[in-house]
Amino acid sequence: MAIITLTTDFGHKDHFVGAIKGTIYKELPDAKIVDISHDVSPFNIQECAYILKNSYKNFPEGSIHIVGVDSELSPENQHIAVLVDNHYFIMANNGVIGLIISEIVPEKIVEIQLPDSVDGPFPVMEVFVKAASHIARGGTLEVIGRPFNKLKDLKDFSARITNNGDSISGSVIYIDNYGNVVTNIQKSMFNVHGNGREFELLARNKKIKAIYNKYSDIVNFELDKSQRKAPGELLALFNSSGYIEIAIYKSDLNTVGGASTLLGLDYRDTITINFF
Known part of the structure; x- marks a missing residue:
């Protein structure tokens, strides 16, 4: 069955x-x-x-x-x-x-x-x-x-290449249980159009200049604990689904808050990446 x-x-x-x-x-x-x-x-x-x-x-x-x-x-x-x-x-x-x-x-x-x-x-x-x-x-x-051949196509939900290829304009598509914010910008799009260039990810009034592969990559474990970045730090990563996600390291949406509440981000809010 x-x-x-x-x-x-x-x-x-x-x-x-x-x-x-x-x-x-x-x-x-x-x-x-x-x-x-x-x-x-x-x-x-x-x-x-x-x-x-x-x-x-x-x-x-x-x-x-x-x-x-x-x-x-x-x-x-x-x-x-x-x-x-x-x-x-x-x-x-x-x-x-x-x-x-x-x-x-x-x-x-x-x-x-x-x-x-x-x-x-x-x-x-x-x-x-x-x-x-x-x-x-x-x-x-x-x-x-x-x-049937008339599937509804929601083009407006796709991230777009703008500024003659120097920018990606995306939006928030999902907020998870931790308050992490998932965008509709895929890793493949970022890699193709970024082509190794430096960049800034803009989310509200925050600028992020690095994208990690997992949450703990923000921590340099070779440093003494007193010098490391700690829970509460803002980061971006390529999540397990291949999308760019904005997160707070070890956040708790029900106590200290998550990226969605601390940055004031909600569904369909704009996220921009500028390449240099």
Whole structure:
């Protein structure tokens, strides 16, 4: 039985997650359900895409990923099922899948059209679960939908090269549990356009002139402890997902604060890199 994952902005207070799981078990008593996250910020497409892009590849091929963010059906928000990278995604056509697979060509996309489908306020349970259960039983996408080729493309979420190639203009796409700020500037873009030049990363009124490969790289362990940089220092690094991240070394968002609170950075705020 294929694994079914759940990624939503439903939180844990309400009944929605329990109802979804119960409906899956009614359809598939032997189902294997994994929660990726139910704490996506409400309707935050970029945050949802970042979480999914960096988690789905760790599941076995053939896994089925139900995405419950901005999922209500409308003429501009169709329900779709996508087979890409040997994984199935069941979601609305709201831009999430385009951000996840920006460099991969989907193998198949259908617009979901189930018989006797309910067009109601809870499509994750009423539509997505049925589609996922069909696939988990070995069913094909052609049975549950018709070919679809109008994936929503959110170009405005991409980092841009500016100033005749001497600058990169990016933005905040995710803030993690530590208050670390993830930008949409990828390491590959930085390396290609930086080409080894000196640079300044500008975040609010802060300037950062080095980017590390891990958090502790900011510490020179050859120095005496009294002379080392300590927890609370600002740094930038290439995170495990290949994006530039701004962090406070050993921060705690709930006590001293993290990069997001201490620098006053929020979702979609601008981050600029200037090369010299």
